[in-house]
Amino acid sequence: xxxxxxxxxxxxxxxxxxxxxxxxxxxxxxxxxxxxxxxxxxxxxxxxxxxxxxxxxxxxxxxxxxxxxxxxxxxxxxxxxxxxxxxxxxxxxxxxxxxxxxxxxxxxxxxxxxxxxxxxxxxxxxxxxxxxxxxxxxxxxxxxxxxxxxxxxxxxxxxxxxxxxxxxxxxxxxxxxxxxxxxxxxxxxxxxxxxxxxxxxxxxxxxxxxxxxxxxxxxxxxxxxxxxxxxxxxxxxxxxxxxxxxxxxxxxxxxxxxxxxxxxxxxxxxxxxxxxxxxxxxxxxxxxxxxxxxxxxxxxxxxxxxxxxxxxxxxxxxxxxxxxxxxxxxxxxxxxxxxxxxxxxxxxxxxxxxxxxxxxxxxxxxxxxxxxxxxxxxxxxxxxxxxxxxxxxxxxxxxxxxxxxxxxxxxxxxxxxxxxxxxxxxxxxxxxxxxxxxxxxxxxxxxxxxxxxxxxxxxxxxxxxxxxxxxxxxxxxxxxxxxxxxxxxxxxxxxxxxxxxxxxxxxxxxxxxxxxxxxxxxxxxxxxxxxxxxxxxxxxxxxxxxxxxxxxxxxxxxxxxxxxxxxxxxxxxxxxxxxxxxxxxxxxxxxxxxxxxxxxxxxxxxxxxxxxxxx
Numbered sequence: 001x002x003x004x005x006x007x008x009x010x011x012x013x014x015x016x017x018x019x020x021x022x023x024x025x026x027x028x029x030x031x032x033x034x035x036x037x038x039x040x041x042x043x044x045x046x047x048x049x050x051x052x053x054x055x056x057x058x059x060x061x062x063x064x065x066x067x068x069x070x071x072x073x074x075x076x077x078x079x080x081x082x083x084x085x086x087x088x089x090x091x092x093x094x095x096x097x098x099x100x101x102x103x104x105x106x107x108x109x110x111x112x113x114x115x116x117x118x119x120x121x122x123x124x125x126x127x128x129x130x131x132x133x134x135x136x137x138x139x140x141x142x143x144x145x146x147x148x149x150x151x152x153x154x155x156x157x158x159x160x161x162x163x164x165x166x167x168x169x170x171x172x173x174x175x176x177x178x179x180x181x182x183x184x185x186x187x188x189x190x191x192x193x194x195x196x197x198x199x200x201x202x203x204x205x206x207x208x209x210x211x212x213x214x215x216x217x218x219x220x221x222x223x224x225x226x227x228x229x230x231x232x233x234x235x236x237x238x239x240x241x242x243x244x245x246x247x248x249x250x251x252x253x254x255x256x257x258x259x260x261x262x263x264x265x266x267x268x269x270x271x272x273x274x275x276x277x278x279x280x281x282x283x284x285x286x287x288x289x290x291x292x293x294x295x296x297x298x299x300x301x302x303x304x305x306x307x308x309x310x311x312x313x314x315x316x317x318x319x320x321x322x323x324x325x326x327x328x329x330x331x332x333x334x335x336x337x338x339x340x341x342x343x344x345x346x347x348x349x350x351x352x353x354x355x356x357x358x359x360x361x362x363x364x365x366x367x368x369x370x371x372x373x374x375x376x377x378x379x380x381x382x383x384x385x386x387x388x389x390x391x392x393x394x395x396x397x398x399x400x401x402x403x404x405x406x407x408x409x410x411x412x413x414x415x416x417x418x419x420x421x422x423x424x425x426x427x428x429x430x431x432x433x434x435x436x437x438x439x440x441x442x443x444x445x446x447x448x449x450x451x452x453x454x455x456x457x458x459x460x461x462x463x464x465x466x467x468x469x470x471x472x473x474x475x476x477x478x479x480x481x482x483x484x485x486x487x488x489x490x491x492x493x494x495x496x497x498x499x500x501x502x503x504x505x506x507x508x509x510x511x512x513x514x515x516x517x518x519x520x521x522x523x524x525x526x527x528x529x530x531x532x533x534x535x536x537x538x539x540x541x542x543x544x545x546x547x548x549x550x551x552x553x554x555x556x557x558x559x560x561x562x563x564x565x566x567x568x569x570x571x572x573x574x575x576x577x578x579x580x581x582x583x584x585x586x587x588x589x590x591x592x593x594x595x596x597x598x599x600x601x602x603x604x605x606x607x608x609x610x611x612x613x614x615x
Contacts, residue, residue, distance in 0.1 A: 008053060008067075009343045010034070012265060013566035013581040016072045016081040017245065020098035021252035023109060024261040026050060026585070027096050029069040031062030031083055031124075038155065038197045039107040041251060041258045042278045042324050042331075044133045046157060046197070051264055051348055052339040057131030059195065061094050061113055063087045064123040064182055070094075072568050078222035079244055080215065081568070090120020092185065094192075097218045105253040105326070107198040114162070114211050115192040117185035124185065126193070129178035130157050134336055134350065141177045145169035147193070147203030148179050158199045160206045162192040230296030233602035238562055241569035242591035243295055246288050249588050251325035255303025256280040257288045258325065260573070260584035264336075266345035267531045267574055267583045274341060276350045277584040279322045279331055282308070282362040283406065284588050286369035291592035293372050294599045301373040305384060308366065312387040318394055321362060321408075322355045331355045357404040358413065361481075363395050364422025367429035368488055374433055385439050392430045393442075396449050399423040400456075405472075406481050407517055415473040417461035418481035424453040425488045457490070462497065468504035469497075471518060478508045479518045480537035486544045487596075493547040502548060505541070513557045514564075514575055515541050532574040532582055535561070539593035546597070546604035554601050561594075 014029040023043070025036035034050040036059075037043045048056035062070070063085050070085040080097040095114040115124055132139055132152035139152040147170065150157040159179065161170045172181035183191050190208045222244065231239050249258050260277035267273035289301045311319060311327055320329045333351040341348045370388070374380065380388065399420070402413035427450035434441035460473040469491075471479035482501060485491050491498045509516045514533035521530075538561050545554035564579060565571055571590040573583025 009050070010069070011580060012342070012572055012583075012585050013570070014069060015566070015570070015585065016074070016083070016096075016568045017248055017261065017570060017586055018079055018081050018096050018098050018111075019248040019261070020101040020109065021248070021250055022101045022105070023098075024248055025096075025098070025111060026262065027072075027081055027083065027094075029072050029083060030060070030067055031070060031085070031094050032058050032060040033096070033111070033113075034058050035262055036111065037261075037278070038109045040105075040325055041249075041261055044137075045135070046130045046132060046155070048131065048135065048339075050262070051336075051342055052135065055131060055135045055339060057129055057135065058127065059113070059129070060127040061115055061124050061183070061193075063092070064125040074241070074244075074568055075219055076223075077226045077240065077244075078219050079248055080218055080222070085122070087120075087122055090117055090122045090187065092117045092122035092124060094124075095215065097215065099214050099218050100221050101252065103252045109197045111195040112211060112214055113192045113195070114190060114215060115183055115185065116190040117187050119187055121184075121186050124183040126172070126181040126183055127178065128159055128193075128195075135338060139177060141174055141179065143172060143174055143179065144203055146205045148172070149203060150177075156198055156200075158196045158201070158203050160194040160196065160203045162190070162194065162206045162208060162211050164208060165205070228296060231294075231599070233598055234605075235558075235562070235598045235602075238565070238569060239295070239595055239598050242594045243292065243297070245570065245586050245591045246292060246588060246595075247297075247300070249288070249586075250300060251280075254325060254327060255300065255307045256323070256325045256327070257285040257300075257304065257588060259284045259322075259589065260587050262584045263350050264345075264348040265342055265572070265582070265584045268345075268576070269343050269582070270345055271531075272347065273531060274345055274347060274349055275354075275584070276331075276333070276352050277587075279352060279355075280307075280325055281322045282311075282319055283321075283359070283365045284592075286362075286365040288588050288592045289369045290372050291595040293369075293376055294595060298373070298376050298378055301369070301376070302378055305370060305373060305378070305380075309381075309384045309387045312391055313383075318358075318398070319362060319366075319391065320355055321357055321359050322352060329355060354404075354408040357408060358401075359405060359408070360395070360399060360401075360403045360419040361406050361416075361422035363391060364425035364429075364488065366391075367426040367433075371429040371433055374436065379437060380433060380439070385433075388430065388433075389441060392426060392446060395423060395426055396445060399449065399453060414471075414475075415460070416481075417457060417469055417472060418479070418484065420453055420457050420461060421482075421485050421488065421490050424450055424457065424490060427453070428489075454490075466504055467497075467500040469501050477518065478504055480505060480509055480515050480534065480540065481517070483515075483537060483540040483544050486547055487540075493544075494549065499548060502541075502544060509537075510541070513560045514538050532576045534574055535564070535571050535587070535590040536573075536593045539590070539597040542597040543593075543600040546601040549604070549608070551601065551604040551608050554597075554604065558597055558601055561597075
């Protein structure tokens with residue numbers, strides 16, 4: 001593995017996220033946009049220096065002659081990111097945002113980088129170095145006095161310069177098809193650039209007033225959306241940021257929610273667990289919808305339900321594990337050999353072979369989310385119910401078989417306890433929806449399947465020696481996925497068997513109150529190396545402790561977990577032994593689990609009359 005110090009990669013956590021509800025970009029604390037795929041989340045990259053500093057492409061605006069990290073914050077209650085720099089000459093800010101793109105799929109994206117000097121004088125260095133088609137597509141650059149055009153075979157990127165009429169033209173130069181320049185500002189001045197894809201025209205001078213209006217409109221959009229949240233609990237700032245993050249991961253034209261906006265960020269530096277998460281997993285999106293429903297957001301649930309109905313009607317069998325944001329199931333996995341990977345962590349994978357796995361738990365997560373939507377007044381249409389009935393009819397004949405499981409391991413199929421429980425949940429929620437909405441259903445057959453699964457899990461998934469529900473039927477290994485058994489109501493929160501399971505998880509999987517998914521040494525998963533604690537599981541642990549009446553302990557674990565967010569409240573997938581964030585970033589799994597944990601803990605503290613000391 002190359003020496004990490006030689007490559008000058010920022011920490012994964014040293015980023016903020018911006019987006020327009022069709023794609024998203026990461027902005028590092030040094031002012032570099034080092035990840036941006038256009039026109040969609042799952043499209044090829046234009047900027048990807050996060051995965052290869054030399055060949056990935058980037059756009060940087062930061063203090064000239066100084067690569068120091070700035071301090072980042074979001075404009076309150078929005079997805080507008082501010083990076084502040086303090087220099088010897090003054091204080092400056094880069095304000096990054098993407099105006100919401102609407103619900104019509106388009107190829108035109110806008111990324112606004114508004115630059116201002118708030119004290120003294122600051123010279124900002126400007127670098128625009130796109131690399132199209134994951135760094136394999138050559139381009140030519142045409143520079144004008146109002147900006148530049150970067151032309152690739154399939155995509156064009158136009159850079160407009162923000163300036164007032166009559167001002168001197170941009171101070172830029174071309175170096176091997178990349179643009180370099182300086183933005184010199186005095187106190188109170190606002191300038192910057194606007195990056196626009198597939199414009200089909202030349203760059204133009206953008207007036208400051210136009211950029212400021214776009215800023216105001218974007219702020220208004222996000223603050224209006226967030227104002228519909230019903231959450232009024234103790235952890236409103238963290239919950240609101242998680243809600244905005246989940247919304248940012250939504251592809252508005254279809255309602256699909258991606259697992260993360262990035263690909264191939266490693267779960268261990270130098271390791272091979274580097275996956276592409278820019279797709280819509282039925283599981284992850286169902287979880288995200290449930291979390292948003294907990295906060296009162298119902299529009300997203302309706303859109304996702306329609307997207308799911310389309311997926312089933314267009315298929316000829318079971319649901320796929322994951323899809324592209326437009327609903328296509330074609331996500332072949334390949335390796336980008338020309339990229340070194342984040343801090344030398346190869347291989348760099350795009351696409352995801354997990355799409356061809358059998359993961360039976362996705363049906364339970366789907367039906368649980370739809371039942372929660374039903375509880376919020378969102379009724380299933382006749383068309384939707386026909387599709388859902390077909391899903392349960394298929395599951396009736398297929399639930400009792402091995403699968404790859406929730407963690408998508410590549411060590412073969414097993415009879416997973418979690419997969420069986422979520423199959424139980426699918427039938428249980430389907431029966432409830434049919435009864436409460438008066439819908440036609442083969443009730444006797446579905447009830448028989450639900451009850452058979454319930455008996456089987458208690459017989460095979462409960463391990464008397466371990467006094468716990470275990471990962472799979474033929475093993476005594478623990479797995480944090482069983483923490484969700486309580487959430488779906490498979491076992492009562494105060495059942496002795498459940499309390500014993502929580503205690504066993506704490507003994508085997510908890511490290512400084514952070515939770516491992518499982519132990520690869522005890523349960524080989526077909527991949528080399530180890531991994532860090534999994535933040536989804538940590539927040540799941542909080543929720544189940546709260547439901548089990550251990551609110552004092554739950555609150556301490558939750559408060560500790562909150563300290564691992566980055567400075568703008570974002571989380572990756574995992575935490576390394578040193579506490580560094582690892583894996584794709586930001587991760588929908590983590591943010592939705594944070595919301596669920598906060599809601600469960602608030603309810604427990606209210607019901608219990610206050611916290612109790614955890615030891």
